Amino acid sequence: MKTMKNWLLSGLLFLMVSTVFSQGKITGTITDGQGPLPGANVTVKGTSEAASTGYDGKFTISSSTKAGQLIVSYIGYQNQTINFTISNGTANLGNIVLVANSNELSEIVVKSSVVDVAKDRKTPVAVSTIKASEIQQKLGTQEFPEILKSTPSVYATKSGGGYGDSRINIRGFDQKNIAVMINGMPINDMENSAVFWSNWAGLSDVTSAMQVQRGLGSSKLAISSVGGTINIVTKTSDQKGGGSIGSSFGNANYLKTQASYSTGVLENGLSASVLFSHTQGDGYIDGTQFAGDNYFIGLGYQTKDKKHDFQFTMTGAPQWHNQRSTFITLATYQKYGTADDPNTKYNSDWGTLNGEEYNMKRNFFHKPVMSVNWDYTINETTKLSAIVYGSWGRGAGTAATGGINGKFSTDASFRKADGTIDFDKIYAYNTGLPIQYNTNGVPTGAFVTRTKINGQYVNSANAGAIANSATGIPGGAPATSAGISRIMSTNEHNWYGGVINLDKKISEHLTWDIGLDARTYFGRHYQNVNDLLGGNIFYDNKNVNFQPQGRYLSETYSAAAPWNAWSNSDNVEKIGFHNDSKVNWIGAFTQMEYSNDNLTAFIQGAVSNQAFQRIDSFIYLTSDPLSKTSFEKILGGNVKGGANYNFDEHHNVFANAGYYSKQPFFNAVYPNNKSVVNPNLKNEKVLGIEGGYGYRSKIVNLNLNYYYTTWKDRNYRFNDGAAGNPNGYFDFEGINEMHTGVELEANSRITNRLRVNGMFSYGNWEYAGEAKSTRFDQNNVALSTSTLYLDKVKVGDAAQLTAALGASYEVLTRVTLDANYNYYNNLYASIDPTKFSAQDNKGSLELPSYGLFDAGFSYKMLVGKNKDNSVNFRFNLNNVFDKTYIAESKTNIFASDNINASNPALGTYESTGQVYNGVATANQVWFGFGRTYSFSMRFDF
Template sequence: MKTMKNWLLTGLLFMIVSTAFSQGKITGMITDGVGSLPGANVVIKGSATATSTDFDGKFTLNATTSTGEIVISFLGYENKTVRFSVSGGSTTNLGTIVLTSNSNELSEIVVKSSVVDIAKDRKTPVAVSTIKAAEIQEKLGTQEFPEILRNTPSVYVTKSGGGFGDARINIRGFNQNNIAVMINGMPVNDMENGSVYWSNWAGLSEVASAIQVQRGLGASKLATPSVGGTINIVTKASDRKEGGSFSSGFGNGRNFKIQGSYSTGKLDNGLSASILLSQTMGDGYIQGTQFEGSNYYVALGYATKNNKHDFQLTVTGAPQWHNQRSTTPTIATYQKYGVNGEPNTRYNADAGYLNGEQYNIRKNYYHKPVASVNWDYKINETTKLSTVLYASMGRGAGASAGGGVGGATYNGSVFLNADGSVNYDKIQAWNNGTGQVFFNGANQTRTKIGGVYQNSSSTGRTGQGTTASPYVYNTTSGISQTSSINSHDWFGAVINLNKKLSNTLTLDFGIDARTYTGYHFTVVNDLLGGGEFFDNNIASLKPAGRHITSTYATDVQWNVFDKKDYEKISFNSTGKVKWYGVFTQLEYSKDNLTAFVQGAISEQGFKREDNFVYLPTDPLSSTDYKNILGGNVKAGANYNLDEKNNVYVNAGYYSRQPFFNSVYPNNRSTVNPNLTNEKILGFEAGYGFRTRTFTATVNLYNTTWNDRYLKGNALPSDNNTYTEYVGLNEVHSGFELEASSNLTERLKLNAMFSYGIWEYKGNATVNAYYQVDNTAVPGFSGIPVYMDKVKVGDAAQMTASLGAAYEILTRVTIDANYNFNDKLYAGLSPINFSSPDNKGALELPSYGLVDAGFSYKMLTGKNKDKSVNFRLNVNNLFDKVYIAESRTNIFSDDNVSTTNAALGTYASNNRLYKGLADANQVYFGFGRTWNFTLRYDF
């Protein structure tokens, strides 16, 4: 018996020792081939042993057997099974394990709604690039929101004047008025002109789960204004993982930002909530561009226990004000206020001082909150209804200067200090009657009108004036700060029914309805020492006019429901747009083939109301709706050749309604007689390659844009006119390459190259009209402009980038990126091409920029599930001086005088900068900037 016990004890001890020695550790890192996947589940098959990946996508498991399989799962990706073998007490590193997307590349969300048209990897046949939240959060820093996209193919981004949120983006040579911007399936391009003002959306970088750029006609089922591409911004859902963050950052220009967020996660009762608040402020990089902005984001959700219904309420807004650089100086002006002939790239011709403090008469202030309700209803296993109702009430304006003094505007030479800053004290002194030295070197005193110093929109200049007979000036006018209010009320709904007809066919059908009212008028902000403002623009009050003393501060209006009663000047009109559309899509998906065909049709109605220009009895004071039909049809197919290779093609045709100012040109209520839809025809083909460590895509495209509407400048002989171009056509063709590679577990590379041929096709004609009533100018109808083969300007036609990130120590990473831009042409006006032997488009110097960063992530908490993150960004590391855009098209061999050729050319007068005539009006890009962020994630 005793012997039996000894054998049992010995056997049991042997089993325990054997088991202990068979235990070991399994490690590895989970990625999608582009970036790490934090929070992925890793479990040993057939056991309860499991863990999840950390912030870097890494995991460690204690194995209880010497061999077996681990199963990795992550929302939105195919499960993957990997075999392992581990010796007793040792550690086996499985290396980098790549998961394959089964829906889309957005790792932080699951897009429940079929309203949100997200392109799916190796399935949706469009050219697409996706920027995830981690990269946005890490690298954006103090850059503008669109700048995070600059290293994607065929994208060109500039800061324009350099004010907070004043950046602009081009895709495939098309400006952002012709790029559809969507937030959670909601279109946000202005319904009157297609504009997107990024200052109104400055907070999106903080609440976005991802940004997806679909180049070309895109995957959206809606009849969007997409010509160059679509930017899909998907925000964080209320039911995202429980936790939050707190961050603080600062940078040059006294930039400071603080942010906090928290999400409850999905509670047992189906409720969820997420909130984010932030505040930012600074002096700006450009002189006199101080700014302050806030951001709020609130998301509330509810899902039923059976998951048949899911509701999401989202409200977000970014109230802000920022001073601007609206005047585009010449290169010579930058050099004048620089040192030793080098340009002062920060110079701002709008900034100066008033009463001892910095002051800028040009200011933007706006608050544009957006609220949406998303309802996703799973009717049955094959039918799903997705609905989004949204509303936006924008309130705000852009402040500028009204009037002038003796013909000089606020930043005319007579008001500039020696350093080029505006002497606003001198303007205020003149306005209040203090004598000033002006044009003839003598002290001049302002003349009162009706016993007061009266400001108005008059610049104080009369007569046309020539060298022999100079302009006649008066001494009664003054300068005021005025604001052009551009507020709106916007309501819309998108409803989509998704029906799975069979295992291979899925049908979508939906409705897109929108209504928009835009309020446009001008108010007085500051008389700057004057006694009153005289306005004589209301037809029913002429000729007596009005004497106005009411002024309105340039403050952000937080309460957007308050429709303030302003005393308006200069103009007052209301634009109304109605949009009704239907759309459908049929998708076929079986094995390796996915194909779709989709179509949309919409009717837009445009109505204009104006009680300033027109008498109340005039029918034009309130027009009928001008209804215009438009739509699109698109088709495409993707075929996965094998696990690594796929190819796709797509084609589409748009008949796009013109914008509001094309229907009613020149702020008048007569319908444009040359009204026609713009026609866009696009073709695209692509190839994708994906392995465990390398991904690449190649795209070829051709887009034809016909009957483009463009309003031009006044005729040189008469400032009371404007011009309009008819039959203006463009062709944009190109090649795109995008690639990324995890060379090792620590080293990642990314690269991009794009080359475009963007040209005008054929010649166009120009008509001239009188501004007062839109009637034709005799003799100026059908005048040819010679545009054929002229390069499209305002965006680099060749771009490339190369970036690398290296983890030098655990969670200590350095990264750098080089971005190169070439074939960049000046912004063009067709009036430059009135002669068949014109010189074409002015090419600007190419340039390359290096950005660099340093990151350190310190894991904290009992389970190491929290982190403290340090991030340093340095943009334009080598302080490269470069021209980002030009508003003019002046060549080095052009004469410096249009009336006296004997004065020679810009080249012969040594008036060149990097080969460019110094009379060109340009914006230089920013020099070296930096920012540092400390963030705690919990």
């Protein structure tokens, strides 16, 4: 602590000395005409004298130049040059209003050429930018991806509704096919390209700006940008000195506290920035309590000659949250509500144990990421940028295993009248007490009692339907010996990578980039026991090394948020499965760009080689060659090109095209968790073509574009789970999709106080042609093959028509009201491809359209002797009119379908009244959230 104090005092001393020898101070406030722009960069032209604005938009520069020009830049706004003259030691420039460039991330803000951001009227891609102030204001209790919901072709939902369980879809492609980048670092999982937003719940606290590039985007890397790329630029350590303390609360006991501080750039070139926040709540959905923390550490150093800039960042978000992960039928929501007012908060995964919330489905994880960015200005025409990073993950998701006399924990026998699980009854049975099963929530019938095995209550994966099950207890154990446990499917991984890019200006108009992208990933996957729920010991007989006797295990492991993300699990007792995966990636990329006053054109190419290895000494003996496979290497890559032409300061057009050969995911290389390579491996082929028009003026900015994307040889499979083949799966070949659409985005500054923004997107996303379905057993042996008639079937899981209209108005100085309306139509359910074996199928189920209205209020109060600090108040009200709506459906059951396919005389769902808002009540759906609110207060100093 003493060292830290000395360092801070030294820094303050340097600042005071520099002030004494300067000509004076330049001060001012940067705004967008409505409010301050925190983090804007202000530089004295031709010098290294610079500053960043605080949360109030104010800046101060100690300048050695008596007169000159300031260059002001901010993400999403046009750079502005301001003349200044210092008189009597000061130059107060007052309010400086920047003009929005809605699609620009400034080169000055983003220093590294590793971070591929699109530039307005230059980069020929469709793009939208969200700035930090908008995230801070409007996110509230929403999930991080939801801040993008008012951008074209984006569909973001909360999915089951647990903390961080949200998902995003762009142009009809799910987030496994959307590249997510943080400061130039790819974060999609290297095994399956997944992004779990609960792992990144703290991003909203540390994001300086976020840019969504729809389509193949401008990234030079060979990444999974089929639907688009989300570029996230986090806070840097060289922002203006100062800090903030804040808190917010909302419905369902939501509470968040946050504190941050930055030193600013010291005289010696060092800078530091730290942030910590804590969030907790009961969850809007029943039984979804959560708690999470977020930390950010940024350290920076810039040499005096400005040639070298180093930025070290580390951020993480350890969290735990109870989930609603079991899909629920509409009829069940109605059962625990009413036919006209279903209980949309109902969760079938939870109950109480000893009076406390208990959920069979809990997720906990900690995935810190650490990176070092180095930018080296070699000379006026050559720049080298590099990032080296590491990410470590530790956590799991819990679930139930075992049963009681063949009844699972989700059985009606353990349901209370309100639909929650009677965990006290399960616990009582597990400890040997007699219980009665529930009928309609009431205990009825004969008492049942558990049997001990060798003097102990032994839990296992056996449901207790029969004695001496193959997965149960050996030696003729009775069925009544089985119990129910909560187990964890654990994921651990270590991930290291680096990107290096050389940017060379060959001539006045021509720039060449070349670079390398390397990554290595090790993942470990296994199950272990979390809670025996009163049992004494757990029996597992899945490990081939201990068969036929099996093992009796007594250790249980916590499901709390793990702060230690570097733990070693070698000595952890593993059940069910245990396998490791290794994925290596090496890629090279290059780009040539031509740019003059009116024309920008580029062509780029990337190639990558992925190598996949599976290690499994759990289902294979170590003497079996399949216990450790050799690396399966697959080559992929892309080529892209495009051009933008500015007719004048108002009008521009652009076009781009690209082709991507995309490697399959790990589970496609080694299907069904076995170590046999898929003999039908194919790269997915993606072709994208796009064109657009832009208009800019002082009053309105507008972008209109059209896209055409084909996706061929899509790798797709899912578990069978049917009787007779419970551990089998379906594999699909020849699934092709075509996604086309138009997008319009506009924003207008009607007056200095009134701003209006809007968007409209219409997509036509369909499957193309026929496909083939092959059913396999658990040993990857083909059982049957059938043709699937998917041509012209709508792609589900996202609204194909979206629209938004919003406005904000400064009613008084620093008092702003804003509102936004979002509309969704042409929303189709997810499809089960196996249901399309008939040519006369009904296609995809269309869900009801819906619209949501959000509103907010902001007030900034200036405080302090010089009014240079502020207290900020914000109130958000989402879904103001408490609209009930279906956000997604897992199933594809039509109202006109028979309720019993084998007995049509029973009628259809529609004829028997089993529909809700026109949708058959047998469908498994997620409802969206009703009305929610949040209120926040933040002190900036």
